[in-house]
Amino acid sequence: MPLPSQTIRVNLAERSYDIEIGSGNLAHVGPFLSRLGKVSHAVLITDQNVQEPHAMRAAESLAGESAEVDVVAVEPGEPSKSIDVAAGLWQGLLELGADRQTVVVAVGGGVVGDLAGFIAATYARGIRFFQVPTSLLAQVDSSVGGKVGVNLPGAKNMVGAFLQPLGVLIDTATLETLPPREYRAGLGEVVKYGVILDAELFDYLEANVAALIARDHEVLSHVIARCCRLKADVVERDEREETGQRAVLNYGHTFAHALEALAGYGKLLHGEAVAIGMVCASRLAQRLGRIDAGLTQRQRSLLEALGLPVELPQLDRDKILDTMTHDKKVQHGRLRFVLPSRPGHVELVGDLDPADVRAALDR
Helix, strand or coil: CCCCCEEEEECCHHHCEEEEEECCCHHHHHHHHHHCCCCCEEEEEEECCCHHHHHHHHHHHHHCCCCEEEEEEECCCHHHCCHHHHHHHHHHHHHCCCCCCCEEEEEECHHHHHHHHHHHHHHHHCCEEEEEECCHHHHHHHCCCCEEEEEECCEEEEEEEECCCCCEEEEHHHHHHCCHHHHHHHHHHHHHHHHHHCHHHHHHHHHCHHHHHCCCHHHHHHHHHHHHHHHHHHHHHCCCCCCCHHHHHHCCHHHHHHHHHHHCECCECHHHHHHHHHHHHHHHHHHCCCCCHHHHHHHHHHHHHCCCCCCCCCCCHHHHHHHHCCCCCCECCECEEEEEEECCEEEEEECCCHHHHHHCCCC
């Protein structure tokens, strides 16, 4: 029996939009978009893993609204978030006759959403964009908030833009086809929200490990809606990362982005890197006397119970530290980290001694 859908509103003045969360609601894409304005041409960007059945079902829904629909599939995985792939998509849109009235619809995980959004933000100086995230990581995090972009060889998400979507449609049923490793990686971002913003959510996750692993739709709908609401609240206060409030969402990410870049994009999934990065950040906070060992252990235990890695891969520690100095969140060459001070609360801490940061890479 389908669960009733929930709607989360992201309030950003004229850029406001709704996130519809349901189970079995993928066929609503066409009607959802039609309510937002006439759609005569949609270019649906997906990857080859998601094309069947999810992207084609979304395409059928759009075609049912009398829209011309073109489907373009890229190679799955982080390497597709590149300037070379973007250039191929720009040329592809040109050949498909895309213009300022075209809507780019992203159907896929975080890579597809970031890449398709970057294409929408830059083609013809910006065209409309709609998100249909099909991975847990994209549903709780990357599809919400308007960040789009691609990677440079040594720096993740260094080239991009802010482009809020027309809307976001989340169908938890798409998670049933997600490979176990990809699904678990999304749980890393879910845990992040509990640590940084909502101690009650963290408690809920600890109490519902078995249901999360089993991909229970009721539990997932609750968790996804809560994560979306938490992120929407932050984005509403700091849409373009100008006040520093949005920085809390980067908990664990300074470590994570360095690990991803050094391991080679796609070798370590983003959610896996975030899980390891959160443990490192918590150890750093512990070393600085901001928290006790108990909070670090709670994070480790929950992440391990959800099947996520918590130990650093075999990478040179000095290279990790050097790579972190090239992160977008560095200011004037000084490392800044989002660090916990208690469950459900983090703060941005700057001007740290590199020796403390390096020490946090090891137990």
